[in-house]
Amino acid sequence: MPEGVIPLQSSRPDAAGAEVSAAGAERPAVEFRDVEIAYGKFVAVRDFSLSIAKGSFVTLLGPSGCGKTTILRSLAGLVDITRGQISIGSRRVDDVPIYKRNIGLVFQNYALFPHKTVFDNVAFGLKYRNVPKADIKRKVGQALDMVRLPGSEKKLPSQLSGGQQQRIALARAIVFEPEVLLLDEPLSALDANMREEMRVEIKKIQRETGITAIFVTHDQEEALSMSDRIVVMNAGSMEQIGTPQEVYETPQTAFVADFLGKANMLAGTVSVADGNSATVDLAVGQTVKVATPRPLGVGSAVTVVVRPQKLSVGPAATTNRLSGRVVSTSYLGGSAIYEVDLGGTTVRSNTPISGTVVREGEAMEVGFDPAGCVLLDESGRRIS
Structure with a gap:
């Protein structure tokens, strides 16, 4: 923690x-x-x-x-x-x-006073709190230094870029500590x-x-x-x-x-249970082995959750290999995102490029290790 x-x-x-x-x-x-x-x-x-x-x-x-x-x-x-x-x-x-x-507040739209200078915008909260003028000048200067906009006191918001305006909004929010x-x-x-x-x-x-x-x-x-x-x-x-x-x-x-990362969700049923491991028959007609936090009953409905970064492509040495066909390829420089149809269910792999980028329509194998997934129960909650 x-x-x-x-x-x-x-x-x-x-x-x-x-x-x-x-x-x-x-x-x-x-x-x-x-x-x-x-x-x-x-x-x-x-x-x-x-x-x-x-x-x-x-x-x-x-x-x-x-x-x-x-x-x-x-x-x-x-x-x-x-x-x-x-x-x-x-x-x-x-x-x-x-x-x-x-409380200091920073909003999406900056909420700066357009007719006031940078100094007056940043000093607003201090003046409201009756801080002495000498302290206001010092504190505003310190806040502008912190947001890397020293010397901008006399400018109006309209003379600043969007990023600079956001920095001024941040300075105004923190200046009164x-x-x-x-x-x-x-x-x-x-x-x-x-x-x-x-x-x-x-x-x-x-x-x-x-x-x-x-x-x-x-x-x-x-x-x-x-x-x-x-x-x-x-x-x-x-x-x-x-x-x-x-x-x-x-x-x-x-x-x-x-919501967080668009994980691959593969529905299936436990066909073999052996202590802290299980075999799952997926709805797409293929089978995978998974590590389980506790013994599962044969016939239990589960969802195998695999993050795109944990789903490798090509001949990598992983226990679980799933056959499919590429439906989309996004080249990102050092890596590529592949969307692969496994037979009615599309999965996504975000993987480093080690060779030629696979084109749309080509056959592809994707794989993951038994410990590289999370299992959800029928209610959609993690099995622990």
Whole structure:
């Protein structure tokens, strides 16, 4: 577990308190307990409990409408919760106005004042807090240095690129040293190259300042590359929480497997069970051997989940070989993505190129090792 990160808490307050105590004396920087957010009969967020340690970077990841932005806005004080409680440090804040929560906000559209200079945009929160003029000048200068835009104080937002405007928005959010930094899809308006650069910058600044950050995105690469922990959301509920490696390598549900990385999902039935291994007859008419975390019963319906990176192509020496035909090839330089039809089910392999790229329509074998997969039961949950 990354340093400074507290595990997911149970939805039961007594269990949550035990987890916090076991993690150490330091209180969580942010804590949600049994939070529900409803609009009339529609429940946008249900039974949401989470503890976030000071100085950690946690991402809420999920598709549009899953509740991730609603959770972020409830912490900021922009959305009222229906029940439960939210705390920042030792203070409960679900009934505290936004201006008393000491939170920095960075939005997708920057939300800069177009008629104000960079200096006045960054200094806005400090002036609101009645910080002395000399301190304002010093703090604004420090913030602009941190986002690598020194000397830009007199410019207007219209004179800056999109990436520079986002840096100014970030400087404005951190200049007054908030307890928590909230970032709501802050990179989605940028082009691909600028997004990648800003990922690195935001993470670097978060580490340098030691600020607790909560980041909302639907972009899997952003979540995997930036986070200490990822909270995968679906339909107002938490599907899974863990390190980037944990949620990617060991998805707990079919939703997580599919949403995060588009895993290959091969339905089948256990035909041979032998302790911690099993033979699965796939619905595509082929057979594979898999490692199992516990003995499975013959006849059990399972789904074999294999990540594209674990599905090799060609004559690699793997236990499981599946025959198919290439329906799509995407050349990526050092690797290629193949979509292979196994006979009614299409799988995807993302593999390094060791020779000639296989063309569409050609026969191909794909394979994976017995331990290179995760098994789901009939309900779509990981067998453990």
